Amino acid sequence: MELFGIVAEFNPFHNGHKRLIDALKDKHPDAVVAVIMSGAFSQRGEVCLYDKWTRAKFALLCGCDLVFELPQLYATASLQYFAQGAIKSLLATGALKGLAFGSESGDGLNLRKFSGFLRDEPKAYREALREILKRGRSYGEAQYEALTQFFTNVPDKDAPNDRLAMQYLSHLPKGMSVFALRRQVFHQSEYALVHEAPASYIRGALLSGKSCRPYVPEEIYMIYQEQRGQWKFPHMRQYYKIIESQLLGVSANELAVRLGLSDGFENRMKEVLNDARDYEAFLELAQTRQYTKSRISRLLLRLLSDHTLEETSEVSYLRLLGTSSLGKMALRQLERSSEVPIINAVAKSYTMLSPLGQKMLNLDIRRQDLQYLFQDRRNYPYGSDYRNPPIVL
Numbered sequence: 187m188e189l190f191g192i193v194a195e196f197n198p199f200h201n202g203h204k205r206l207i208d209a210l211k212d213k214h215p216d217a218v219v220a221v222i223m224s225g226a227f228s229q230r231g232e233v234c235l236y237d238k239w240t241r242a243k244f245a246l247l248c249g250c251d252l253v254f255e256l257p258q259l260y261a262t263a264s265l266q267y268f269a270q271g272a273i274k275s276l277l278a279t280g281a282l283k284g285l286a287f288g289s290e291s292g293d294g295l296n297l298r299k300f301s302g303f304l305r306d307e308p309k310a311y312r313e314a315l316r317e318i319l320k321r322g323r324s325y326g327e328a329q330y331e332a333l334t335q336f337f338t339n340v341p342d343k344d345a346p347n348d349r350l351a352m353q354y355l356s357h358l359p360k361g362m363s364v365f366a367l368r369r370q371v372f373h374q375s376e377y378a379l380v381h382e383a384p385a386s387y388i389r390g391a392l393l394s395g396k397s398c399r400p401y402v403p404e405e406i407y408m409i410y411q412e413q414r415g416q417w418k419f420p421h422m423r424q425y426y427k428i429i430e431s432q433l434l435g436v437s438a439n440e441l442a443v444r445l446g447l448s449d450g451f452e453n454r455m456k457e458v459l460n461d462a463r464d465y466e467a468f469l470e471l472a473q474t475r476q477y478t479k480s481r482i483s484r485l486l487l488r489l490l491s492d493h494t495l496e497e498t499s500e501v502s503y504l505r506l507l508g509t510s511s512l513g514k515m516a517l518r519q520l521e522r523s524s525e526v527p528i529i530n531a532v533a534k535s536y537t538m539l540s541p542l543g544q545k546m547l548n549l550d551i552r553r554q555d556l557q558y559l560f561q562d563r564r565n566y567p568y569g570s571d572y573r574n575p576p577i578v579l
Contacts, residue, residue, distance in 0.1 A: 187519055190217045190284045190365065191276035192250070193269070193354060195224045195261075197234045198389070198410075199244035201382045202288060204403045206367050207249040210286045213365060218516045219286075220252040221245055222275045223507070224261035225550055226557035229268045231483025233420045233557055235389055237566070239574055240413065242508040246579045247405045251513035253577075255505040257546045258553045259495050262484055265326065267497035269353030277359075278501045280523030281516075284363030285354060290345040292368025294355075297348060300337065301355030304329075311336065322476050393419055416565050422483070424560055425490060426465040432489040433459055444492060445485050451477055455485075491552045495545055502543030505529045505550070508577035532571045 190210060196203060211217055223245070225238045234241070242253040260271025276282050289297065303311065314335050318328040326343065333340040341348030347369060355364065370382050383391075383401040391398050399407055433455060436444065442452040454472055462468035468486075469479040503526050509517060521528060527538040532551070536544055551571045558566045567573070 187281060187516055188214055188217050188283050189220055189279065189281045189516065190214060190286050190363070191273075191279075191282055192219060192221045192286050193256070193272040193276070194221050194245070195228050195234065195385070196221075196241040196245055197224070197228055197385055198236055198392070198398075198402070199241060199248065199406065200385060200388055200398075200401050201403060202369065202371065202384070203245075204248045205370075205382070206286060206288045209367050210365050211249060214284075218252065218512060219250045220254065220276065220279065220282075220513075220516075221250050222254050222256045222272050225255045225258055226553040227258060227262050227487055229262060229265070230480045231262055231485075231487045232422055233425075235392060235419055236413065236417065237557060237570075238507055238554070239570075239577060240409065240417075243409065243577050243579070244406045246508050246510055246513075246577060247409075248403050251510045252516060253507040253509070255507050255550065257501075257503075257505070258549050259493070259497060259499060259546050262487055263497040264481070264484070265350065266353055269350060270357050271497070271501065273354055273357040274501045275504065277357075278504060278525045279520050280525050281520060282362065284365060285358055286365040286367070287347070287351050287354065288367045288369045289347040289351045290341065290369055291348050292366050294351075294364040294366030296339075297341075297351050297366065298355050298364060300333065300340065301352045301358075302360075303333070303336065304352060304356040322474075324476050324478055324481070326478075327475075393421065416562065418560055418562075420557060420560055422486075423465040425556075426468070429465070429468075429486050429489055430459065445488055455482075491549065491556055493545070493549050495542075495549065499542055499546070501526055502540055502546055503527050503529050503535070503538070505532075505547070506576045508579070510579050514578070530576055 194203065207219060210219065223238065223241065224234065226234060228234055238255055245253050254275065256272055256275060260268055263271065311332055314332040315328055318331050323331065330340060330342050341352065351366065371384050381400055388398050388401050398410060402410060438452045438456050441455065442448065445452065458468060458471040462471050469482055472482050473479050504524060506528055529535045535547065539547065554571050555568045558568060558570065
């Protein structure tokens with residue numbers, strides 16, 4: 187079995203994602219495509235536009251064979267721990283042969299050169315990184331500046347997928363295959379091509395009631411249409427009053443403990459409450475060079491569903507969200523090779539999991555209920571993780 191992994195959010199699934207899957211299968215016709223996909227909330231600390239079962243179905247209809255949920259502990263972590271958790275989850279299958287991804291450069295060889303440096307972390311690099319962080323730079327900015335002291339053409343903030351790929355590859359064993367595809371549109375771009383647009387553009391279109399048809403595969407467009415009748419697009423601004431109440435309900439010292447802060451940023455969070463009238467305004471007023479909007483969003487999400495887990499915690503399970511017929515055959519081998527339990531039914535999983543695994547799974551379940559907070563309970567009941575079996579196509 188030639189198992190290739192893809193790390194994804196599919197928030198939402200679009201033509202660019204399908205182009206990557208098709209290109210991978212053209213190059214590796216026997217590949218089993220296994221996706222490790224974020225669940226209810228994304229790495230930027232934002233609620234995903236569709237639930238994980240809908241997005242898993244999109245992926246399966248467009249060529250993926252296995253979809254596993256990336257635990258929320260990693261899915262909403264900082265970039266380096268998001269990548270580490272995702273790659274370690276794929277490696278935990280015990281059968282991974284390679285990794286596929288899209289990026290601005292599409293140059294897997296060059297990105298692997300940078301990633302090897304990040305993995306080995308020579309002393310001179312560590313010292314440079316530490317000095318730059320002392321100047322108040324965010325980790326991403328500091329990493330870029332430190333790398334430029336040793337290399338030219340280092341991907342910067344305008345190439346976030348290249349930088350993410352570097353993080354992936356720094357955790358991938360050296361002998362594994364890498365399949366990189368050049369993106370046709372850049373991440374967070376305000377513009378779309380005729381048949382391709384970034385996920386941020388499509389999210390904006392859907393939230394404003396516009397059609398996304400030119401940018402999503404025909405195989406799944408009907409599902410997008412069906413969702414219009416019952417699914418209410420969630421947005422973080424809907425959670426702001428809950429966030430306000432959480433911030434008001436604790437002292438600055440308590441807030442620092444809950445969020446693991448040690449540099450006084452908890453005071454800034456408390457101070458901007460009087461002037462921030464909504465979620466976007468809070469992020470705008472609270473941000474600093476070191477605390478980006480995404481970083482603050484992740485902190486606010488922790489307020490909504492508090493947890494004390496460490497982002498460096500070891501992978502404890504693989505949660506199956508869906509499988510194709512080819513994926514079902516691959517699962518038989520994975521059940522023998524996997525280094526961690528593969529969860530098909532959450533209700534039966536607790537006896538299979540360590541105490542750490544139980545805490546991680548509980549966070550996934552709480553976050554899924556949080557995503558459903560503004561939905562019709564008849565269609566989207568709380569506790570769906572216990573009710574919904576993996577999708578089989």
